[in-house]
Amino acid sequence: MPAPIPAYTLTRKRMKNLRMVVVSGTGEVRVSAPLRAPQREIDAWVRSKAEWIAAKQAEAVARPVALAPGPEADALRRELRPVLAALVDEWVPRMGVPEPTWRMRIMRSRWGSCNHTTRVITFSVELGRQDYHLVEYVVVHELAHLLEPNHGPGFSAVMDAHLPGWREHRAELNGRSVD
Ligand SMILES: [Zn+2]
Structure with missing residues (x-):
């Protein structure tokens, strides 16, 4: 008996080769196929990729799904607020930066941002x-933007002076930028 064909959704396109993606978060398999590719060929191709698909799906669903507003986000906010407050209180005088206004938000692609003009920092x-x-690291990074709006040599100098290990911390947070 042949191995089962992994479930997939098919889109036909004006294209030459078969293509496949495994959607991160859900593990859904999406196949694009040339307009005239026979169904049995597509099925055979998907079956031949079953092992790869299984590995990709395991990886896709292991990744944490983006946080949505709700009880979990509220709990994180409650935990995070005093931590941020203490860090800002500690680092503002240490770095000699003006007092910022800060807030927390659900952010899709960033760990933090700083509006240099309004002095509003979002975590x-x-x-x-x-x-x-x-x-x-994110607190010090955003406070540094009160002195240096961009990520130029001046910014690196401020970070080096205050948090020498910051490059390693930045690498640890990879996948999402610290603006
Ligand atoms: Zn930045």
Whole structure:
């Protein structure tokens, strides 16, 4: 008996080769096929990729799904607020930066951002899931933007002076930027 064909959704396109993606988060398999590719050929191709699909799906669903507003986000906010408050209180005088206004938000692609002009710093609620040293790095990074709006040599100099290990912390947070 042949191995079962993994479930997939098919889109036909004006294209030359078969293509497949495994959607991160859900593990859904999406196949694109040339307009005239026979169904049995597509099925055979998908079956031949079954092992690869299974591995990709395991990886796709292991990744944490983006946080949505709700009880979990609220709990993270409650945990994170005092941590951020203490870090901002500690680092503002240490770095000699003006007092910012800060807030927490659910952010899709960033850990934090700083509006240099309005002095408003926004922290991602998902920092509540991160280790303390990484939260501290994001706080120092955003405060540094009160002195240096861009990521130029001046910014690196401020970071080097205050948090020498910041490059490693930045690498640890990869996948999402610290703006
Ligand atoms: Zn930045």
